[in-house]
Amino acid sequence: MFVTSAFAQESAPAVEDGHTGTEGDTHSGTGVPAEAHGVFPPFDPATFPSQLLWLAITFGLFYLFLKKVVMPRVGGIIDVRNDRITQDLDHAARLKAEADAAVAAYEQELAEAKTKANAIGQQANDAAKAEAEAARKKVEAALDQKLGEAEARISSIKANAMKEVGTIAEDTASAIVEALVGGKASKAEIAAAVKSVAR
């Protein structure tokens, strides 16, 4: 007689060990036909209706539970995760595009600033050159003017000197003539003579 037969591994074999008499006694209480016990248990047709019934009940419930509760839930979890991954990838792509745009804008600005700086430099260079040129011209002009003035003075001094040379020559000539000849030569004659000699 075993009540907790699922765990009766130890007690049951002792009963079955060839003693058909005891076996029949044991199972008469549970209502199993004694003749079914010669059969290899998995091929015992007496157990088929019960096993099929309980398989149908348990598997049917299992199927319904999985279909109605578990699978929508697991599928939902996986879908949500996939959506989230796509979303995150999109977000990353968008951020990357933004970063690229920022880099492009920065580069453009840099190029513009470079051009501008070059232009400013060029301008400053030109201005400095022009100024220097102007200053040079002014100085040159001043020098030219001074030179002109100096030359004019030199020529006037030279003319005066030449004029004076004539007078001195006439005086000297008249004095020589006086000393040599003793008479006075007219001024005009002397002047003419000096002029012809000087020429």
Next chain:
Amino acid sequence: MAADKVDPIHQFHINKLIPIEIGGYDLSFTNSALFMVATVAVASAFLYLSTSSRSLVPSRLQSVSEMAYEFVGNMLRDAAGTQGMKFFPLVFSLFMFVLVANLLGLFPYFFTVTSHIIVTFGLAALVIGTVVVYGFMKHGLGFLKLFVPHGVPIYLLPLVVLIEVISFVSRPVSLSVRLFANMLAGHITLKVFSGFVVSLSALGTLGIAGSVLPLAMAVALTALELLVAFLQAYVFAVLTCMYLNDALHPGH
């Protein structure tokens, strides 16, 4: 006494826990039924509890559930295409049921539901029944094209059709016997080697020393049985997918 414990068949005995008899049929709640309930309860509880947090970044247990889900889903999609996904709940529950029943059976003193031919045959009949019913519903008599492959010369046709019919009819048998026989043989072998350990140890010091060998064998076999438990659930699910593909696309 030692010899009693070695009886490798005992583990397959059906014992009545709650005798029920209706209309002359014995529908008792047996240890087999108890372990069917346990299988369903363990599988349901695992799938339900492991996913209850619905984390975006899954915990270990949640990723096990997700892996099983995606594993079966990909298997079905590869074999039967996206149209086959309407059978996803069926294939997934078959896979989980067989897998958990096989794994539970590995525990000592536990009953292995799938080691009874009637259980595996019931599951196989469910698969083939689904294939036949859905095939005729969807394609009508066109479902019979399943038995007439394309491009076969007319004089060979009777022979080929006969072979196709036999192969179709043998499907539920092969599907159920494969799982049943694997579980049965594995558990008997395991029990025999474990029995050696017990009977050798009873012989004294030398026997205890000698029992190391069958013990190592039993450990190795347990690992093998773990693999077989998973593999047979996988094979059962894959074949289910392929048979369902026939229901969806009977024209080969």
